[in-house]
Amino acid sequence: MVHVSRQQQAGMIRKENGVEQQNMQQRSEVSDEELRQVIADFLNMGHVENIVAMFRQEKRYYDWVGDLLTDERFAVRLGVCVLFEYLVEERPGEVRLAIDSLVRQLKHDKAWVRGEAVTVLGIIGGEQALDLVGAMVDDPDPQVAEIARDILSAREP
Numbered sequence: 559m560v561h562v563s564r565q566q567q568a569g570m571i572r573k574e575n576g577v578e579q580q581n582m583q584q585r586s587e588v589s590d591e592e593l594r595q596v597i598a599d600f601l602n603m604g605h606v607e608n609i610v611a612m613f614r615q616e617k618r619y620y621d622w623v624g625d626l627l628t629d630e631r632f633a634v635r636l637g638v639c640v641l642f643e644y645l646v647e648e649r650p651g652e653v654r655l656a657i658d659s660l661v662r663q664l665k666h667d668k669a670w671v672r673g674e675a676v677t678v679l680g681i682i683g684g685e686q687a688l689d690l691v692g693a694m695v696d697d698p699d700p701q702v703a704e705i706a707r708d709i710l711s712a713r714e715p
Contacts, residue, residue: 597622609637620653660675
Protein backbone atom coordinates (compact mmCIF):
# COMPACT_ATOMS: atom_id res chain seq x y z
CA MET A 559 0.00 0.00 0.00
CA VAL A 560 1.31 3.43 -0.96
CA HIS A 561 0.90 6.21 1.55
CA VAL A 562 0.01 9.58 0.05
CA SER A 563 -0.06 12.74 2.13
CA ARG A 564 -2.99 15.11 2.05
CA GLN A 565 -0.86 17.68 0.21
CA GLN A 566 0.02 15.08 -2.43
CA GLN A 567 -3.64 14.07 -2.70
CA ALA A 568 -4.64 17.71 -3.16
CA GLY A 569 -1.99 18.06 -5.87
CA MET A 570 -3.32 15.00 -7.71
CA ILE A 571 -6.85 16.30 -7.51
CA ARG A 572 -5.79 19.65 -8.91
CA LYS A 573 -3.89 17.87 -11.62
CA GLU A 574 -6.83 15.62 -12.33
CA ASN A 575 -9.14 18.62 -12.35
CA GLY A 576 -6.71 20.43 -14.62
CA VAL A 577 -6.80 17.54 -17.05
CA GLU A 578 -10.55 17.36 -16.71
CA GLN A 579 -10.86 21.07 -17.42
CA GLN A 580 -8.54 20.76 -20.40
CA ASN A 581 -10.60 17.87 -21.78
CA MET A 582 -13.79 19.88 -21.25
CA GLN A 583 -12.27 22.82 -23.15
CA GLN A 584 -11.27 20.57 -26.02
CA ARG A 585 -14.77 19.11 -26.19
CA SER A 586 -16.32 22.60 -26.19
CA GLU A 587 -14.47 23.63 -29.37
CA VAL A 588 -16.74 23.36 -32.38
CA SER A 589 -15.51 22.75 -35.90
CA ASP A 590 -16.59 25.00 -38.75
CA GLU A 591 -18.60 22.14 -40.22
CA GLU A 592 -20.45 21.61 -36.94
CA LEU A 593 -21.11 25.33 -36.62
CA ARG A 594 -22.44 25.52 -40.21
CA GLN A 595 -24.77 22.67 -39.31
CA VAL A 596 -25.96 24.53 -36.21
CA ILE A 597 -26.62 27.63 -38.31
CA ALA A 598 -28.58 25.56 -40.82
CA ASP A 599 -30.57 23.89 -38.04
CA PHE A 600 -31.41 27.24 -36.44
CA LEU A 601 -32.52 28.63 -39.80
CA ASN A 602 -34.62 25.51 -40.32
CA MET A 603 -36.34 26.18 -36.98
CA GLY A 604 -36.96 29.82 -37.91
CA HIS A 605 -34.48 31.33 -35.45
CA VAL A 606 -33.15 33.88 -37.93
CA GLU A 607 -32.60 36.55 -35.28
CA ASN A 608 -30.06 34.29 -33.56
CA ILE A 609 -28.16 33.89 -36.82
CA VAL A 610 -28.28 37.64 -37.49
CA ALA A 611 -26.63 38.12 -34.09
CA MET A 612 -23.95 35.57 -35.00
CA PHE A 613 -23.22 37.30 -38.33
CA ARG A 614 -22.87 40.62 -36.46
CA GLN A 615 -20.11 39.07 -34.37
CA GLU A 616 -18.24 37.06 -37.00
CA LYS A 617 -17.81 38.19 -40.59
CA ARG A 618 -16.30 34.89 -41.74
CA TYR A 619 -19.80 33.38 -41.68
CA TYR A 620 -20.52 35.23 -44.93
CA ASP A 621 -18.16 32.74 -46.60
CA TRP A 622 -20.56 29.94 -45.64
CA VAL A 623 -23.71 31.36 -47.25
CA GLY A 624 -23.27 29.51 -50.53
CA ASP A 625 -22.84 26.22 -48.68
CA LEU A 626 -25.99 26.87 -46.67
CA LEU A 627 -27.93 27.20 -49.92
CA THR A 628 -27.09 23.60 -50.82
CA ASP A 629 -29.09 22.33 -47.85
CA GLU A 630 -31.99 20.17 -49.04
CA ARG A 631 -34.31 21.69 -46.42
CA PHE A 632 -36.35 24.47 -47.98
CA ALA A 633 -36.73 26.24 -44.62
CA VAL A 634 -32.93 26.61 -44.40
CA ARG A 635 -32.73 28.24 -47.82
CA LEU A 636 -35.70 30.47 -47.05
CA GLY A 637 -34.01 31.36 -43.77
CA VAL A 638 -30.89 32.48 -45.67
CA CYS A 639 -33.05 34.83 -47.74
CA VAL A 640 -34.71 36.24 -44.62
CA LEU A 641 -31.30 36.53 -42.97
CA PHE A 642 -30.05 38.65 -45.85
CA GLU A 643 -33.13 40.84 -45.80
CA TYR A 644 -32.21 41.66 -42.21
CA LEU A 645 -28.51 42.06 -42.93
CA VAL A 646 -29.05 44.35 -45.94
CA GLU A 647 -30.87 46.71 -43.57
CA GLU A 648 -28.54 46.39 -40.60
CA ARG A 649 -25.16 45.76 -42.25
CA PRO A 650 -25.35 47.01 -45.84
CA GLY A 651 -21.57 47.30 -46.12
CA GLU A 652 -20.98 43.70 -45.05
CA VAL A 653 -23.46 41.70 -47.13
CA ARG A 654 -21.20 41.85 -50.19
CA LEU A 655 -18.81 39.59 -48.26
CA ALA A 656 -21.10 36.70 -49.22
CA ILE A 657 -20.76 37.28 -52.97
CA ASP A 658 -17.74 35.00 -53.48
CA SER A 659 -19.51 32.08 -51.79
CA LEU A 660 -22.59 32.72 -53.92
CA VAL A 661 -20.57 32.89 -57.16
CA ARG A 662 -19.41 29.33 -56.53
CA GLN A 663 -23.03 28.19 -56.45
CA LEU A 664 -23.93 29.87 -59.75
CA LYS A 665 -22.23 26.95 -61.49
CA HIS A 666 -23.78 24.26 -59.29
CA ASP A 667 -25.20 21.27 -61.14
CA LYS A 668 -28.55 21.59 -59.33
CA ALA A 669 -30.75 24.34 -60.74
CA TRP A 670 -32.44 25.01 -57.41
CA VAL A 671 -29.07 25.87 -55.83
CA ARG A 672 -28.30 28.28 -58.68
CA GLY A 673 -31.74 29.82 -58.28
CA GLU A 674 -31.26 30.31 -54.56
CA ALA A 675 -27.86 31.94 -55.15
CA VAL A 676 -29.40 34.30 -57.72
CA THR A 677 -32.15 35.19 -55.25
CA VAL A 678 -29.69 36.07 -52.48
CA LEU A 679 -27.58 38.10 -54.93
CA GLY A 680 -30.75 39.99 -55.82
CA ILE A 681 -31.37 40.72 -52.14
CA ILE A 682 -27.79 41.92 -51.71
CA GLY A 683 -28.11 44.21 -54.71
CA GLY A 684 -25.40 46.59 -55.82
CA GLU A 685 -23.57 46.63 -59.11
CA GLN A 686 -21.41 43.53 -58.59
CA ALA A 687 -24.27 41.32 -57.37
CA LEU A 688 -26.68 42.50 -60.05
CA ASP A 689 -24.10 41.95 -62.80
CA LEU A 690 -23.89 38.34 -61.62
CA VAL A 691 -27.69 38.10 -61.64
CA GLY A 692 -27.68 39.48 -65.19
CA ALA A 693 -25.35 36.75 -66.33
CA MET A 694 -27.89 34.16 -65.17
CA VAL A 695 -30.69 35.25 -67.54
CA ASP A 696 -29.16 32.77 -69.99
CA ASP A 697 -29.10 29.87 -67.51
CA PRO A 698 -30.09 26.57 -69.16
CA ASP A 699 -32.82 26.07 -66.57
CA PRO A 700 -35.85 28.24 -67.42
CA GLN A 701 -36.77 28.82 -63.76
CA VAL A 702 -33.30 30.12 -62.88
CA ALA A 703 -33.36 32.40 -65.93
CA GLU A 704 -36.82 33.64 -64.92
CA ILE A 705 -35.67 34.40 -61.37
CA ALA A 706 -32.79 36.45 -62.79
CA ARG A 707 -35.08 38.34 -65.20
CA ASP A 708 -37.61 39.04 -62.43
CA ILE A 709 -34.93 40.45 -60.13
CA LEU A 710 -33.55 42.69 -62.86
CA SER A 711 -36.98 43.92 -63.99
CA ALA A 712 -37.91 44.78 -60.39
CA ARG A 713 -34.78 46.94 -60.19
CA GLU A 714 -35.48 48.89 -63.37
CA PRO A 715 -36.70 52.47 -62.81
